[in-house]
Amino acid sequence: MSKVALITGVTGQDGSYLSEFLLSKGYEVHGIIRRSSVDFRERIAHLEGQPNFHLHFGDLGDSMSLVKVVGKVKPTEIYNLAAQSHVQVSFDSPEFTADVDATGVLRVLEAVRACGLEKTCRIYQASTSELYGKVEEVPQNENTPFHPYSPYAVAKLYGFWIVKEYREAYNMFCCSGILFNHESERRGETFVTRKITLAAARIAQGLQDKLYLGNLSSLRDWGYAKDYVECMWLILQNDKPEDFVIATGVQHSVREFAYYAFKHAGIELKFEGEGMNEKGICVAGPEELVGKVLVEVSEDFYRPTDVVNLWGDPTKAKAKLGWNPSKTSFEELVKIMVESDMAKVAAEGAAQKVRMNLAEYLEKGIVK
Numbered sequence: 001m002s003k004v005a006l007i008t009g010v011t012g013q014d015g016s017y018l019s020e021f022l023l024s025k026g027y028e029v030h031g032i033i034r035r036s037s038v039d040f041r042e043r044i045a046h047l048e049g050q051p052n053f054h055l056h057f058g059d060l061g062d063s064m065s066l067v068k069v070v071g072k073v074k075p076t077e078i079y080n081l082a083a084q085s086h087v088q089v090s091f092d093s094p095e096f097t098a099d100v101d102a103t104g105v106l107r108v109l110e111a112v113r114a115c116g117l118e119k120t121c122r123i124y125q126a127s128t129s130e131l132y133g134k135v136e137e138v139p140q141n142e143n144t145p146f147h148p149y150s151p152y153a154v155a156k157l158y159g160f161w162i163v164k165e166y167r168e169a170y171n172m173f174c175c176s177g178i179l180f181n182h183e184s185e186r187r188g189e190t191f192v193t194r195k196i197t198l199a200a201a202r203i204a205q206g207l208q209d210k211l212y213l214g215n216l217s218s219l220r221d222w223g224y225a226k227d228y229v230e231c232m233w234l235i236l237q238n239d240k241p242e243d244f245v246i247a248t249g250v251q252h253s254v255r256e257f258a259y260y261a262f263k264h265a266g267i268e269l270k271f272e273g274e275g276m277n278e279k280g281i282c283v284a285g286p287e288e289l290v291g292k293v294l295v296e297v298s299e300d301f302y303r304p305t306d307v308v309n310l311w312g313d314p315t316k317a318k319a320k321l322g323w324n325p326s327k328t329s330f331e332e333l334v335k336i337m338v339e340s341d342m343a344k345v346a347a348e349g350a351a352q353k354v355r356m357n358l359a360e361y362l363e364k365g366i367v368k
């Protein structure tokens with residue numbers, strides 16, 4: 001029987017990598033997109049038009065749209081990746097976050113039941129290490145108690161429990177991957193890693209003066225998104241529906257991430273001072289930058305409650321799914337992201353130069 005996957009959140013970082021992964025495995029892939037004022041789907045533009053890749057309009061806030069798409073596609077696997085995924089934004093839009101990240105999960109499960117697919121369709125829920133929040137144990141595994149510490153995490157906790165409930169109440173094959181932070185060159189630009197790699201590239205190329213960050217001491221277990229989507233698939237290929245922690249088992253601070261990112265961009269930083277007064281100073285690199293403060297701390301990027309000590313234990317995923325958490329190291333991940341942003345910024349800089357030259361030529365009447 002041919003495998004048919006339906007991905008919510010297909011335009012996101014993970015949705016794009018998962019689509020590529022499933023297409024390479026011979027799946028027919030369907031994605032749910034929402035109408036937006038700018039119809040530019042950068043991360044999946046290269047997949048549009050492929051014969052096995054199809055897009056449908058829908059929204060996690062609209063159960064009728066979900067029932068319609070699920071009924072039409074009749075997926076054998078659903079990957080529910082759609083979410084308001086930014087923790088800081090969840091403090092500004094808590095109700096929207098709850099509607100999409102909590103009730104939205106329920107709507108997906110109910111759509112499967114409404115279409116009578118509960119015995120044939122397996123469901124993956126994108127759960128998160130944010131459930132551990134104000135951590136009660138390090139490192140965190142599948143038995144660590146949850147202590148959500150943001151509106152995002154509280155909403156995702158509902159998602160986790162409703163999936164478990166439907167598994168037990170209706171015998172559905174639905175499970176959660178408790179994924180720790182995973183990043184890539186496709187990561188949204190306001191998450192801390194991408195914000196840092198873009199800034200390092202811009203500063204190295206003279207297009208930005210300084211980078212402002214929040215809590216530099218926050219600790220994360222960062223992996224590569226491309227490696228993590230394989231695990232989502234493995235979780236649904238398991239004999240029985242179970243929840244899994246997906247992490248590298250290695251922890252670093254935001255400060256360390258910044259140090260290595262700037263290093264790959266040719267700038268050596270030294271951090272001095274503490275708390276709000278901490279600064280990253282250039283001690284080696286391009287002459288014009290040496291001695292300058294390139295990283296500063298700003299209150300604007302502090303959260304009302306912050307999660308500061310995430311560190312995952314992937315033992316279960318290694319043993320039961322045969323997943324390798326060490327495929328891409330922290331240093332390799334930083335390098336991949338910085339190299340990609342160095343090229344992106346250079347291309348943008350070149351395009352800007354062409355525009356500036358053209359404006360000058362038009363002004364001087366050189367081109368008409």
Ligand code: NAP
Pocket residue numbers: 008009010011012013014015032033034036058059060061080081082083084085086100126127128129178179180181182183188
């Ligand atoms: P992302 O890049 O922010 O993508 C989120 C996706 O959700 C986008 O495709 C977005 O569509 C879609 N979306 C948002 N609201 C929607 C709605 N109301 N209806 C339908 N689609 C909606 O996130 P990601 O990093 O790929 O993460 C994927 C999932 O894993 C999320 O659920 C996230 O919470 C969870 N997670 C992520 C991490 C991580 O480190 N990346 C770790 C643990 C868990 P638009 O393009 O239209 O905005």
Ligand code: F7E
Pocket residue numbers: 085086087088127128129130179180181182190191192193195212213214215216218219220254301302303306307308
């Ligand atoms: O923050 C600190 C910030 O926004 C990481 C989502 O994918 O992973 C992600 O959530 C840490 C936090 O990711 C800045 O306070 C310092 O402690 O990159 P982030 P996140 O909050 O961990 C989890 C697993 C998910 O499930 C989410 O969907 O970095 N930090 N300075 C900063 N963070 C940001 N964004 N910007 C700063 O300037």
